[in-house]
Amino acid sequence: MEDEALADRLLAHAKNIAADEIESGWASFEEMKMTNASIDDLSELTAKAELIESGEPLSAAVAHHVALLHMANEAYEEAQMFASRSLRLREKTNDEHGIVYGLALLEALAKKQHQHEIALVHASRRIELLMKLKDEEGQMEAMADMGHSQATLGQFDAAKDLYGQSLDLALALEDLSGQLVARWGLADIAEIEEDYETAMLQLSDCLHAFINAGLPTPIAVRQRIEALTSFNNTTDSRKNS
Known part of the structure; x- marks a missing residue:
């Protein structure tokens, strides 16, 4: 007051x-x-x-x-x-x-x-x-935003390129939020393309980035890793049965 x-x-x-x-x-x-x-x-x-x-x-x-x-x-x-x-x-x-x-x-x-x-x-x-x-921070955010639009339109190669550029900037700037957004987008595209190994790699790298920085990993990242792990285990079981 x-x-x-x-x-x-x-x-x-x-x-x-x-x-x-x-x-x-x-x-x-x-x-x-x-x-x-x-x-x-x-x-x-x-x-x-x-x-x-x-x-x-x-x-x-x-x-x-x-x-x-x-x-x-x-x-x-x-x-x-x-x-x-x-x-x-x-x-x-x-x-x-x-x-x-x-x-x-x-x-x-x-x-x-x-x-x-x-x-x-x-x-x-x-x-x-x-x-x-x-403005590198601005570029990082704008490229991720544009990558999302490209992915929504099904232009996955263009989207991956933009997310990749955004991620490179986020890594150079040591911006964890930017890394999360870019890796999340890349994981989305990988899952759409049924490349679950790449999706898991992106999410795991994101998790480790937060751990290395001594910060709590966003709950959504952990939940998504768990869901993807469960999906992969179920898929492997079906293949082996």
Whole structure:
């Protein structure tokens, strides 16, 4: 409660000393997020900010937030409208990092609507921009996301290549979460192709990575290894009977 009260005082102070409409708008945006303001009120702030001189960054940020709220409510058409609006504003100001966030959101929305071909278009542009920015962590995540879309479309060779590149980056960055996502995707494809040995290898390598780091292995990984082991044992028994 004390932290909330302090935050309220800081926001009120920020609004009082704001030098212009833009600073005041940013303070209002933070306050609205803290108080869980309605989507309508946030949408109104987006529109007002866009009319202010040099207000595009604020308007884009609010529109992106509104898109996320709509997506959480499964209102995907509305989410796409605000996400596209945010991206357009960020392109106008050449905000490359913001464009990456916008493309990631549009990619996620396309997947939610099972529009995986459209997701691939956003993903390709996202990866290209991340390479330009030399953002290896971003590339790792984007390649795994694109690999998932390729796998969903049955493009397994392309998916394996993307997951493999994502895994290489995750290993170089020592990012266990990234390794988990990439290996999980590679294991999925291996199982679809009935290459259970490769699937087990990917999952086992994931397990050992967490053990070597002294961290608890995600329960889902252990459960999947157990299920795959049980399946392999059952298959072997049938072959021998």
